[in-house]
Amino acid sequence: MNHLTDLLTNLQHGFSLLMGVGPMVTIAAGVIFGILVGAMPGLSPAMGVALLVPFTYGMPAELAIILLVSVYLAADYGGSITAVTINAPGTPSAAATALDGYQLTLQGKPGYGLGVSLVASTVGGLIGTVVLILFSIPLARLAVKCHPAEYFAIAVFGLTCVSAFGRGNAAKAFVATLFGLLLETIGIDFISGVRRFTFGIEQLEYGISLVPALIGLFALSEVFLQIEQGSLDTPVAAVSQTAWPSWVEYWRLRSTIIVSSLVGTIIGVFPGAGATIASFIAYDTARRMSRQPERFGQGSLEGVAASEAANSSSVGGALVPLLTLGIPGSASTAVLIGALMIHKVDPNPRLVSTQPDLVYGLFASLFVANAMLLLFGLFGSRLWVRVTAIPKPWLFPLIVAVSVIGSYAVQNAYIDVASCLVFGLIGWAMRRAGFPVAPVVLGIVLGGIAEKSFRQAVLMGGYDVFVTRPASLAILLVATLSFALPLWRAARSRVKASSPRA
Amino acid sequence: ALNVVEMLVPINILAFATYLFLGTFFLPSTEGVGPAVVPRLWASALVPFCCILIVRSARRILATPPNASTESSLAGRRDDPAKSIQPPRGRLTFFLVALFLYVLTVPLLGYYLATWLFLGATMWCLGERRWLHMISISLAWLLLSYLVFERLLYVPLPAGRIWQ
Numbered sequence: 001m002n003h004l005t006d007l008l009t010n011l012q013h014g015f016s017l018l019m020g021v022g023p024m025v026t027i028a029a030g031v032i033f034g035i036l037v038g039a040m041p042g043l044s045p046a047m048g049v050a051l052l053v054p055f056t057y058g059m060p061a062e063l064a065i066i067l068l069v070s071v072y073l074a075a076d077y078g079g080s081i082t083a084v085t086i087n088a089p090g091t092p093s094a095a096a097t098a099l100d101g102y103q104l105t106l107q108g109k110p111g112y113g114l115g116v117s118l119v120a121s122t123v124g125g126l127i128g129t130v131v132l133i134l135f136s137i138p139l140a141r142l143a144v145k146c147h148p149a150e151y152f153a154i155a156v157f158g159l160t161c162v163s164a165f166g167r168g169n170a171a172k173a174f175v176a177t178l179f180g181l182l183l184e185t186i187g188i189d190f191i192s193g194v195r196r197f198t199f200g201i202e203q204l205e206y207g208i209s210l211v212p213a214l215i216g217l218f219a220l221s222e223v224f225l226q227i228e229q230g231s232l233d234t235p236v237a238a239v240s241q242t243a244w245p246s247w248v249e250y251w252r253l254r255s256t257i258i259v260s261s262l263v264g265t266i267i268g269v270f271p272g273a274g275a276t277i278a279s280f281i282a283y284d285t286a287r288r289m290s291r292q293p294e295r296f297g298q299g300s301l302e303g304v305a306a307s308e309a310a311n312s313s314s315v316g317g318a319l320v321p322l323l324t325l326g327i328p329g330s331a332s333t334a335v336l337i338g339a340l341m342i343h344k345v346d347p348n349p350r351l352v353s354t355q356p357d358l359v360y361g362l363f364a365s366l367f368v369a370n371a372m373l374l375l376f377g378l379f380g381s382r383l384w385v386r387v388t389a390i391p392k393p394w395l396f397p398l399i400v401a402v403s404v405i406g407s408y409a410v411q412n413a414y415i416d417v418a419s420c421l422v423f424g425l426i427g428w429a430m431r432r433a434g435f436p437v438a439p440v441v442l443g444i445v446l447g448g449i450a451e452k453s454f455r456q457a458v459l460m461g462g463y464d465v466f467v468t469r470p471a472s473l474a475i476l477l478v479a480t481l482s483f484a485l486p487l488w489r490a491a492r493s494r495v496k497a498s499s500p501r502a
Numbered sequence: 503a504l505n506v507v508e509m510l511v512p513i514n515i516l517a518f519a520t521y522l523f524l525g526t527f528f529l530p531s532t533e534g535v536g537p538a539v540v541p542r543l544w545a546s547a548l549v550p551f552c553c554i555l556i557v558r559s560a561r562r563i564l565a566t567p568p569n570a571s572t573e574s575s576l577a578g579r580r581d582d583p584a585k586s587i588q589p590p591r592g593r594l595t596f597f598l599v600a601l602f603l604y605v606l607t608v609p610l611l612g613y614y615l616a617t618w619l620f621l622g623a624t625m626w627c628l629g630e631r632r633w634l635h636m637i638s639i640s641l642a643w644l645l646l647s648y649l650v651f652e653r654l655l656y657v658p659l660p661a662g663r664i665w666q
Contacts, residue, residue: 058655171551178548179515182522182541189537194529196537197522227628228594393628394639397621400601405613405647409657417605433511447544455535 007137014360017062018368026063027365030070031372035380037071038078039090040390045075045275046331046438047218051399053211053339054406061343062358066365068339069319072332073369076275076311077121077377084113084304093275093311096283100296100303107299115244116301117308118377120257122370124309127261128268128316129366132323136352136359140324143349149465151325152453153475155446158327160483161270170486172435180443181450183208190448191455203415210338212407212420213444217437218335219403220424223396225431249301256286256302257309264310268317274330275311275318282310316366323359324349326449331438337445342410509559516552519545596627612662614644 018024037048049068056064079091084101101113146154159177186197187207198204260282267278286306287296296303318329326347328334340347345355352359407420427437457465457472467473523545526538604620611619621640630636651657 055650055655057657171554175512175515175548175551175555178544178551179518181544182519182548185522185541185544192530192532192537194532194537196529196541197525224594224598227597230593391630393625393630394635396597396628397624398639398643400624401617401621401643401647404605404608404617405651405659408659409651409655412657414605414609417608421601421605429507429511433508435511451540454540458535 003137007133010356010360011133011363014357014362014364015367017357017361018364023063023066023361023365024368026059026067027070027369028372028376030067031074031369031376034071034074035078035081035373035376037090038075038094039081040078040395041082041088041090044091044218044222044331045072046214046335047222048075049332049335049339050211050214050218051402051406053214053335053342054402054409056339057342057409061340061345061355062361064339064343065336065345065358065362068336069315069362070365070369070372072336073125073312073315073366074373075332076315077118077125077308077373079311080117080121080304080308081114081381084117085110091275091311093279093314094307095276096279096307097304097311099283099307100298100300103297103299104301104304109243109299111244112249112301113304114377114381116250116253116304118374118381119245119250120253120260120305120308121312121377122374123257124261124264124312125315125370125373126367127258127309128265128313129363129370130316131262131265131313132316132319132366133363136320136324139320140349140352143324146349147457147465147469147472148453148460149457149469149472150475152450152457153466153472153479154325155327155450155453157475157479157482158321159442159446159450160479169434170490172433173439174483176430176435176437176439177443180440180445181447182443183213183440184444184447185451190452201415203413208444209410209416209419210444211342211410212416213423214335214338214441215403215406216420216423216425217427217440218331219399220420221427221431221437223399224424224428226392227396228428228432245301253301253305256289256305259289260286260306260309261313264313265317267310268314268329269320270329274332275314278314278317279307279311282306319362322347323351323362328442328445331441334438334441334445506559506563509556509563512552512555512559516549516556519548519552593627597624600624600627608660608662610663612665613647613659615662617647618644 018027033052034045034048037043038045049071052068052071056067059067075091076093079089079094080097080101081090083089083094083098085105087098087102087105089095089098097113097117101117104110104113143151159181184207186204188194188198188205189196195205263282263285264275264278267281268274283296283303283306286302287293290296290300290302292300292302314330318333321327321329322333322336326337326349328337337347345351345358403420403424404417407416408414410416427440430437430440461468465472466476522541526542526545529536529538531538600620600623604616607619608616610616618640621643622636625636625639647659652659
């Protein structure tokens with residue numbers, strides 16, 4: 001009971017920190033930018049957050065994180081706008097929304113799709129936030145007591161979960177992750193002070209600069225890929241006067257929204273299993289639970305609600321491991337870790353006690369951001385659809401210009417611009433060959449934590465400490481399963497596909 | 503062409519991992535877990551995965567008939583291949599060359615002039631032909647970057663050697 005009282009008191013303090021023009025404008029700006037980024041096909045939430053990071057350099061850490069998290073939250077909703085109106089999901093997580101949302105548009109009811117996606121996103125985001133608040137504090141207290149061996153095991157588990165990014169090709173996802181882990185070893189070793197793989201380049205002594213790498217991998221590579229594919233046409237959506245659902249219709253969807261929100265939050269906690277997986281699993285769950293499963297794919301409001309509630313609630317879930325363990329739950333949270341590091345904030349279990357203003361301010365801002373999302377979504381739906389008609393011949397050069405200036409602004413150094421360009425080319429080559437780039441970022445971000453924990457654990461207890469400590473052993477076994485299962489399944493499907501038919 | 507790209511990427515990553523693995527033998531050894539241990543661990547783990555992917559790609563290349571079309575099987579393509587429009591050849595090459603020149607000329611011409619030229623060239627390359635739009639968008643971006651980076655964030659943008 002005391003814990004709950006403390007939590008409420010701290011949360012109240014968090015809200016008090018937002019009482020001012022600055023924080024409110026910041027959240028509003030983040031929500032608007034996030035909706036825009038999410039709505040535009042070709043721009044992902046991670047890309048939007050990465051591009052905005054350089055603009056936060058002059059901001060206090062608390063405001064910067066609030067801004068970036070607001071973008072992350074709003075972008076997942078933004079993807080549903082074009083998913084519903086023109087069957088072009090702005091984000092991968094809105095692909096499930098398009099299954100029924102676009103059908104509603106074809107039936108002359110785009111307002112129903114937009115309205116349900118908005119309300120479901122808002123409620124999902126709020127439920128995800130509540131779960132985040134309730135679980136992150138106790139989890140952080142537990143994590144503080146973790147031995148480095150357990151911390152290493154958790155980092156390894158986080159890395160093995162990235163097979164989900166491989167979209168059926170787990171081997172490529174693991175290669176991408178290990179590549180990122182290797183990149184992270186470049187620079188001065190933090191324990192011995194030895195220079196590793198710097199190739200005589202002074203600027204590499206501090207390691208790969210994270211922000212230019214993020215911008216290159218997410219933003220530049222996407223631009224190169226789309227130009228190569230010739231994806232320069234900009235479909236134009238029209239949202240004519242159309243009815244929106246009534247309160248009764250929203251109320252009928254309450255159980256779908258609540259269940260999907262919980263599903264999305266739980267899935268969001270697992271590193272690698274982000275909003276996209278959450279939305280599809282929730283969609284499937286809702287279909288199985290529905291009294292009218294045959295309506296799914298034909299314009300079912302439950303289908304739209306399930307997908308959107310889950311992809312928005314996964315934001316709260318993904319923030320749980322980020323704030324408590326420093327382990328990103330998704331590509332966007334991997335970018336957030338980069339932003340935290342730039343602002344000299346070290347995401348670890350002690351963050352709640354060392355920087356309570358930041359943490360509780362963030363919790364409070366999530367509530368406010370969800371409320372603003374509802375507001376801007378309700379009054380701005382036609383505007384968002386029009387803005388997505390920005391021609392790509394304008395958009396792509398501007399993205400590159402933002403990437404260049406953003407990379408330069410990190411340290412006022414050209415090496416970062418070169419790094420951004422190099423990573424852009426690496427990301428493009430990898431994506432062209434079917435390799436996901438998010439695991440590279442996860443590897444770079446988690447590599448430091450994993451190595452530090454590994455070496456500390458071995459120093460304290462020898463190499464067998466990972467198996468002699470029960471918790472570490474259990475987590476490593478789960479990690480092994482998480483690593484081996486997708487590979488085994490892939491091998492089995494290959495064998496089935498190649499075996500002669502009877 | 504796609505299968506070759508699919509093979510080249512793991513080959514390059516494997517080469518990088520091998521290079522770093524060999525590099526660890528030149529690192530000084532220290533007491534306890536030295537700086538070479540973890541890079542060797544990651545590099546060693548990379549080898550089998552890269553080899554699997556290289557072998558798979560090689561098998562696909564050998565199994566593909568010589569005149570099979572690979573235009574519609576570009577990895578990462580999200581659009582329906584049947585509906586995709588073939589982009590003019592060289593568009594991406596032009597864009598990349600423009601980007602390289604942009605990055606190289608910023609120290610010489612300064613951020614504003616180099617960016618204005620880059621934006622104009624690349625918008626034209628991507629199909630924009632309305633000069634008024636190209637000029638106004640470029641100027642709007644330059645103004646925004648001045649206000650945000652120089653005035654708000656106090657990040658001095660490169661002035662350019664020719665102006666100094």
